[in-house]
Amino acid sequence: MSTTVDPGWTQLDRAKAAGKLMAGWVALLWLIELVDLATGHALDGYGITPRDPDHLIGVVAHPFLHFGFGHVASNSLPLLVLGFIAALGGIRRFLAVSTLIILAVGVGSWLTAPPNTLGAGASGLVFGLFGYVVVRGFVERKPLNAVVGVGVAAVWGSSIFLGVLPTDSGVGWYAHLIGLAAGVLTAFRHGRPATPAPTPVR
Incomplete structure (x- = not known):
């Protein structure tokens, strides 16, 4: 699928757009966590509750919710950097990729997470963007992106x-694994690579 890019945009314009996004x-993640703190962590309940049909909202809400500012901080830098790199290839493509990763992590975690757990955090998306950025350059056959x-x-x-790796019971490793696979x-x-248009033969 080729990226749709405004032909009037320069690489600097795309970098600015990706950076602002x-x-x-x-910033939105930090704001949401601030609201969560101010409301006595009322937003945490909108995370992923495995196999509970009454809490399907967690499938899409989980990457925007965190369990404290330390949790937000641990995801902020990799999300900022990996998201910026991915968004340089086109904002529309980035949003499509992120949406697919979020849904894959959400649905997969809802189906496979251990019972009596609550899942939230942008780490699944971070792992997905990592897989996407690492593999993308080789699939596109673009040397710079591969580097x-x-x-x-x-x-x-x-x-x-x-x-x-399932080494810490307090970490949603399954969400990380699903995110990584979805990103790849x-x-x-x-x-x-876009398939070149056929050459007319007369």
Whole structure:
């Protein structure tokens, strides 16, 4: 699927748009957590409650909710950086990719999370964007994006690997694993080189 980009935009314009989008996104997470704190953590209940049909809202709400400012802080930098890199390829494509990852993590966690747990946080999306950014350049066959992907893997690869292992009962490793898989799959879905138009033969 090719990216639709305004032909009048320069790379700097796209970078500014991506930066504003992600700065606003991260700021929104902090604002939501501030509201959550002010309301006695009333928003936490909108997270993912496994296999409870009365709480399906958590499927889409979970990446915007966190359990405290420390939780928000741990997700803010990787979301800002990975989101910015992904959004450089086009805002519409980025939003489509993010939506698919969020839904995959939400539905997957709703189906597979342990009973009596409550899931929230942007980490599933972060893992998904990591998988997308790392794989995208190779699928697109664009050397620069491939180099960026290798750099991202070098910086966050070890943390991502540890994050998908069931070593801590207090961490939703299953959401991380689902997010990572969804990001890789979306890279193949949205990163395919456009098929050139056939040459007319007379």
